[in-house]
Amino acid sequence: MTGEETARVLVTGATGQVGTELARAAWPAGLTPVMAGRETLDLSAPEAAATVVRDGAFSLVVNPAAYTAVDAAETDEALAERVNGEGPRALAMACATAGIPLIQISTDYVFDGTKAGPYVEDDPVAPLGAYGRSKLAGEVAVRAECPRHVILRTAWVFSAHGKNFVKTMLRLAAEKPELRVVADQHGCPTAAHDIARVVVEIARQIVLDGRDDAWGTYHMAGAGATTWHGFAEAIVAAQAARTGKRPPVHPITTAEFPTPAQRPANSVLDCGKLTRTFGLTPRPWPDTLADVLAELAG
Ligand SMILES: NC(=O)C1=CN([C@@H]2O[C@H](COP(=O)(O)OP(=O)(O)OC[C@H]3O[C@@H](n4cnc5c(N)ncnc54)[C@H](OP(=O)(O)O)[C@@H]3O)[C@@H](O)[C@H]2O)C=CC1
Numbered sequence: 001m002t003g004e005e006t007a008r009v010l011v012t013g014a015t016g017q018v019g020t021e022l023a024r025a026a027w028p029a030g031l032t033p034v035m036a037g038r039e040t041l042d043l044s045a046p047e048a049a050a051t052v053v054r055d056g057a058f059s060l061v062v063n064p065a066a067y068t069a070v071d072a073a074e075t076d077e078a079l080a081e082r083v084n085g086e087g088p089r090a091l092a093m094a095c096a097t098a099g100i101p102l103i104q105i106s107t108d109y110v111f112d113g114t115k116a117g118p119y120v121e122d123d124p125v126a127p128l129g130a131y132g133r134s135k136l137a138g139e140v141a142v143r144a145e146c147p148r149h150v151i152l153r154t155a156w157v158f159s160a161h162g163k164n165f166v167k168t169m170l171r172l173a174a175e176k177p178e179l180r181v182v183a184d185q186h187g188c189p190t191a192a193h194d195i196a197r198v199v200v201e202i203a204r205q206i207v208l209d210g211r212d213d214a215w216g217t218y219h220m221a222g223a224g225a226t227t228w229h230g231f232a233e234a235i236v237a238a239q240a241a242r243t244g245k246r247p248p249v250h251p252i253t254t255a256e257f258p259t260p261a262q263r264p265a266n267s268v269l270d271c272g273k274l275t276r277t278f279g280l281t282p283r284p285w286p287d288t289l290a291d292v293l294a295e296l297a298g
Pocket residue numbers: 012013014015016017018019037038041042043044045063064065066067068083105106107108135153154155156157158162163192
């Protein structure tokens with residue numbers, strides 16, 4: 001790109017955790033994010049969503065928008081499929097027609113959790129619930145319709161805004177004498193701001209460096225694995241340093257905390273391919289948790 005030209009990057013889901021951080025991120029000169037909320041780009045109306053891509057003269061589309069209510073999806077699978085499967089399919093087709101790439105955000109919940117170690121990108125997928133199935137449908141559609149894609153699977157996303165496990169634990173720690181949290185589901189907490197950093201750099205390499213050799217699927221999750229119990233302990237301990245209030249966090253089994261959707265027992269993601277390909281390394285989740293708790297305290 002030369003002179004004052006700037007490439008427009010369409011970002012969906014402007015109000016979400018990742019969307020909000022993409023709006024706040026430091027984009028390099030030459031890339032201009034164009035944030036679209038549900039009112040302008042509704043993935044439950046895939047055809048209409050596609051027209052936003054067709055009409056906008058974009059150089060890239062980033063799609064973090066999704067139906068993310070894991071338990072509700074069990075009884076609302078048709079809508080989850082439309083938003084997470086058919087919506088991305090329509091975006092992917094529109095991107096292919098426009099000749100532009102698509103960065104699609106996906107999830108660790110495409111795995112069934114039976115693997116003994118961290119998951120790599122081409123491990124077999126077998127979602128346990130409706131949300132995971134719908135996100136997998138989105139992955140399959142993006143691969144089929146838009147060869148120039150990056151699918152970024154992330155996990156256990158938290159930030160200072162929106163709905164997430166960190167905010168739930170802070171609320172429970174303030175309200176309850178003790179917490180009970182599952183200690184037999186393993187994964188990688190990931191800060192939305194770290195996902196945004198990685199997405200912006202991938203966008204820069206694709207659009208400004210003209211990279212054309214890195215299409216495919218990547219894992220991007222906070223460095224270091226833990227359990228929901230370990231994550232909760234870290235949240236409550238860090239908050240106790242501010243409030244002096246530290247309710248005990250009891251480890252429990254999944255069977256002791258029944259939920260409509262089954263979650264994988266292991267969804268630890270190996271992010272080596274992201275580092276080898278793009279030179280990007282996710283930050284340790286405890287460091288990014290400290291950032292988010294400081295933001296909430298401020
Ligand atoms: N949250 C997590 O723990 C994880 C998330 N992911 C994936 O990461 C991505 C970002 O997640 P996160 O930022 O946490 O999500 P959020 O739940 O914070 O935000 C979801 C966003 O999608 C939008 N959205 C929902 N339905 C529609 C629709 N029909 N049309 C258009 N937009 C819609 C929401 O808009 P509105 O505000 O109007 O509802 C919101 O902006 C998603 O693709 C998700 O599947 C992957 C792993 C973990």
